[in-house]
Amino acid sequence: MIELDWETDRTEGVTLISATVANALTTPQLVRIESRIDGPLWSPDRExxxxxxxxxxxxxGVVKPTQCRGVGFASPSVPSDPADPPLEVTETRRVSSDQSAATTDVLASLPNWRPTLNILGRQR
Structure with a gap:
């Protein structure tokens, strides 16, 4: 189960939304969250x-099993009803935990090597 906790803070004409996404499941989950606030959305910038x-x-983003992630954004818009969630989880799906490479990728990375004819039991 994916849980979403949130809070809003309106200051100097900007609504700040912060949330915590928690994954109570035993498998990693890809989670999609969308804003429910009408108006522009300002996501965090990194440089x-x-x-x-x-x-x-x-x-x-991916939320690991029994872990939480923080999410935040801002908007100049005012939420229509402060009791309504400003964001919602719109999609979740299990992420494969299999980190092994595909067989074709492994074979393609090997050098081009052939056993000698005597190993194969053939003679010329």
Whole structure:
């Protein structure tokens, strides 16, 4: 189960939204979160580059089993109802925990080697 806790703070004409996404499941989950506030969304910037989890006003990231992640953004818009959540989880799906490389990738990375004919039991 994915849980979302949030809080808002309106200061100097800007609404600051902070949230915690918790994964109570035993498998990693890819989580997508979208803003429910009408108006522009300002995602965090890292040295003038948007945070990599933010695309087109949506946050998408992996939350490891029994772990939490923090999410935050700002908006000049005022939430329509302070009791309503300013964001929502719109999609979750299990992320494969298999980190092994595909067989074709492993074979492609091997050097081009052939056994000698006597190992194969053939003679010329």
């Amino acid at each position: 003038q580059h948007p945070a990599p989890e933010w695309t087109d006003g949506r946050w998408e």
